[in-house]
Amino acid sequence: MILAHNHPSGVAEPSQADELITTRIRDALSLVDIRVLDHLVVTGDAIVSFAERGSCEPPFRPLGAATARPSAGRNPGNML
Numbered sequence: 001m002i003l004a005h006n007h008p009s010g011v012a013e014p015s016q017a018d019e020l021i022t023t024r025i026r027d028a029l030s031l032v033d034i035r036v037l038d039h040l041v042v043t044g045d046a047i048v049s050f051a052e053r054g055s056c057e058p059p060f061r062p063l064g065a066a067t068a069r070p071s072a073g074r075n076p077g078n079m080l
Contacts (some may be wrong), residue, residue, distance in 0.1 A: 001030065003039040012046035014039075022050055032077075 005018075014022075021050060036042040038051040050056045060061065 001034055002037050004042060005040075006042045010043050010045075012041050012043045012048045014041050014048060015049065019055065022055065026056065 016053070018039070019056065022036070022039045029036060036056055038049055038056055041048040
């Protein structure tokens with residue numbers, strides 16, 4: 001997924017809030033194996049890419065990592 005939003009102020013430099021929300025969205029989406037490839041901040045004459053700055057690094061759990069789920073035979077009530 002690629003995230004993007006504009007800064008109407010004309011200042012393309014990402015704010016701390018931009019960095020925090022990028023991290024939170026990236027971490028949340030990683031739970032369902034969706035990877036954030038980039039987050040773009042757009043102004044009238046500039047675009048800043050988080051990926052180019054190294055700010056879209058993968059979260060702690062690698063994409064496609066196995067999750068511990070009990071097998072159907074050992075899961076009373078088939079709860080996942």
